[in-house]
Amino acid sequence: MEPLLSVDEGSKENMHVPEQTETPVPRTLTQQELDRLGAEQTLVSNFKLMKLEQEAQKNWDLFYKRNTTNFFKDRHWTTREFEELKACREFESQKLVLLEAGCGGGNCIFPLLEEDLNIFVYACDFSPRAVDFVKQNPLYCPERCCAFQCDLTKDDLRTNVPEGSVDVITLIFVLSAIHPDKMKMALQNISRVLKPGGMVLFRDYGLYDHAMLRFKAGNKLGENFYVRQDGTRSYFFSKEFLAEIFEDQGFQTITNDYVLRETVNKKEGLCVPRVFLQSKFTKPCVSGSS
Structure with missing residues (x-):
């Protein structure tokens, strides 16, 4: 039986995580x-x-009903992996406006709000229950955070976020849950609220990740696209496909690499090869680029 969600760097498991390697080529099978x-x-x-x-x-x-906020660890690694969260400011005291598209229960935004006092976060998620968890967090403050429910593939973000107002957008283990045919619609949506020159920071499942190889017969929905036992879906990205869908929406690729590592569970004696895709895209400073 497939696990509820395949173990990734965010899930709470008895895992030791060694150093990771960035590479332009996928894992050799x-x-x-x-x-x-x-x-x-x-x-x-x-x-x-x-x-x-x-x-x-x-x-x-239903996933958030079963797991509440207990499944994922807080992502304290975000500023380490994406230095743009600090470096993109023109001056140190500049207030950074961030959109986390697919915020879940807030495992990324609350560490950021604690670490950086000069940040305002828009946070949206597909799941109304996840948004409720964000709003119920003691660290949630309307002066510093605005959380709302949104289907990125059809709900206009500009209903809640002013057009062209966001400095940085994070897409962290989010786009993989969207049907591949609708990913471009989601990217069009986020582009409208991103400033010209603004950055999209992306991390998600990469081609030939361990989770992809564990799916059994009856779980394949399409090329690199699968369904878990609980009905949630996951796409596994090649860097070529990711660059194509972003560039088709007018973004420019800054970096786009596979992240390879082995996650070791000493207690179970398992060595699990993980593959993520970590990428950065920018919206050009050209009129009409949205």
């Missing part, structure tokens, strides 16, 4: 892994595909 991927060509029916799309919000809301 063993012959056994190649054979397994080659054998998994059967896709779910169109009926199930449509049903999963229709129930996507419900499935994520």
Whole structure:
């Protein structure tokens, strides 16, 4: 049986995390892994595909109902991995306006708000329950944070965020949960609220990640796209596909690399190869680029 969510760097597991390696090429698969991927060509029916799309919000809301805010660790690594959260300021006391698209229960935004007093965060999530958890956090303060429910593929962000007002947008393990056909709509949406010259900081599942290789028959929705036991979905990105969908929406690629590492669970005697894609994109300072 598939786990509720595959273990990633954010989930609370008894794991030791060694140093990571950034590389422009994906992980090399063993012959056994190649054979397994080659054998998994059967896709779910169109009926199930449509049903999963229709129930996507419900499935994520149920995920947060079951797990509340206990599944993911607070992401204190964000400023380490994305120095732009500090470096993009023109002067030290400048207030940074950030949008976290797909905020979950606030595991990224609250460490940022604690660490940086000159930051205002817009935070949205597909799940109304996740947004409620953010608002219930003792650190939530309307003067420094505005949380709201939003489907990035159809709800105009400008209803809650002024157009062209955001310095930095984070997309951290978010785009993978969206159907590949709708990813460009989500990117169009975030582009409208990003300032010219603003930055998108991206981290998500990469091609041939351990989680991708664990899916069993009956879980494949499309190329690199799978469904978990709980109905939530996950796409595994190649750097070429990611660059293509961002550049099609007018963004420029700054960096775009695979992050490879092995997560070791000493208690269980497991060594798990993880692959993430970590990338940075900018909105050009050109009139009409949105």
